[in-house]
Amino acid sequence: MDRNGTGGPRVPGSQWYDGEAGPLVRPYAMTGGRTRPGPTGVRLDLIAQVALDPGAPRFDNDAGLGPEHWALIELCRAQTQSVAELGAGADLPVGVVRVLLGDLLELGCVTVSRPVPPGQHTDAHILREVIEGLRAL
Structure with missing residues (x-):
């Protein structure tokens, strides 16, 4: 060594x-x-879905964005991806990806959405049983 x-x-x-x-x-x-995304208020956990904003302003190479920012933009251009997928695709640590995505969010380049957790899905079967129970009263 x-x-x-x-x-x-x-x-x-x-x-x-x-x-x-x-x-x-x-x-x-x-x-x-920096170790945290900017003051966006959006949670950038591993499953958050990131998409390129179609109404985003067009930036040129002089926009102050680094090559890592551009790599994330190009990955999002192809399809919506999770934060974890972006980290793997750009070969960057997830902590770095979160900070860079915070920059892109503040510039209006990307949008972030969170999938609905499985525990919060409304099950139609349960709703039908509740309705039937109320009718039976």
């Missing part, structure tokens, strides 16, 4: 290189040191 603890050969003059994994970019570099 070398001095930086990676186990791989160290490239001279580069502290951001792991011999086995290749070049490294620390998550805080992608998010500007």
